[in-house]
Amino acid sequence: MHTNWDQLRPILSESIGTTLYLVLITFAVGGLFGLILGTALYTTRKGGLLANAPVHLLLNVLVNVVRPIPFIILLAALGPVTLQVVGTTIGTDAAAFVMIVAASFGIARIVEQNLVTVDPGVIEAARSMGAGPLRIILTLLIPEALGPLILGYTFVVIAIVDMSAMAGTVGGGGLGDFALVYGYQRFDWQVTLVATLIIIAGVQGVQFAGNWLARRVLRR
Numbered sequence: 001m002h003t004n005w006d007q008l009r010p011i012l013s014e015s016i017g018t019t020l021y022l023v024l025i026t027f028a029v030g031g032l033f034g035l036i037l038g039t040a041l042y043t044t045r046k047g048g049l050l051a052n053a054p055v056h057l058l059l060n061v062l063v064n065v066v067r068p069i070p071f072i073i074l075l076a077a078l079g080p081v082t083l084q085v086v087g088t089t090i091g092t093d094a095a096a097f098v099m100i101v102a103a104s105f106g107i108a109r110i111v112e113q114n115l116v117t118v119d120p121g122v123i124e125a126a127r128s129m130g131a132g133p134l135r136i137i138l139t140l141l142i143p144e145a146l147g148p149l150i151l152g153y154t155f156v157v158i159a160i161v162d163m164s165a166m167a168g169t170v171g172g173g174g175l176g177d178f179a180l181v182y183g184y185q186r187f188d189w190q191v192t193l194v195a196t197l198i199i200i201a202g203v204q205g206v207q208f209a210g211n212w213l214a215r216r217v218l219r220r
Contacts, residue, residue, distance in 0.1 A: 043133065
């Protein structure tokens with residue numbers, strides 16, 4: 001079967017752009033919400049800076065419930081919520097909303113697990129010197145865990161790329177949709193291979209950049 005790249009090249013370019021949009025918007029918004037949620041999980045635990053058992057229990061249950069749900073099921077489960085927030089359950093924005101929700105809860109647990117590694121003695125020393133919770137979080141807690149957090153976020157970006165490949169199930173577009181519609185469904189393995197190689201190259205680039213940045217931070 002002959003692949004008509006003259007016809008497919010513009011579609012491929014648009015698919016790459018859509019994937020980049022989905023990944024970047026999910027990483028930016030989900031990364032911020034996940035950082036806030038994960039920090040709240042850590043600080044509200046027993047003995048934490050903002051210890052609050054009911055709040056911690058609520059946040060912990062939410063993360064434990066949402067985080068394990070497979071993305072394809074989450075797309076369907078959040079349909080009514082997506083409709084209220086975005087105005088539709090199909091398309092790129094609908095897929096981005098569900099991706100942000102999934103990423104936020106996944107990142108929250110990663111953030112909490114990395115903040116736990118910070119020496120409690122350092123935090124207690126800052127508290128004894130009169131530093132407030134917000135100051136400790138922004139100038140001590142997060143900077144101390146920055147290296148591991150970068151590695152955690154790098155892993156999340158790769159997971160976000162995986163989610164973007166499934167966005168095509170709700171008309172979200174992207175490279176996954178391109179590979180499925182113009183490759184798999186047409187039995188054109190060349191198209192599928194090209195889309196796969198582009199995704200692999202992107203993931204490798206993100207992994208390399210994340211590892212490099214984490215090494216720089218850890219050497220400080």
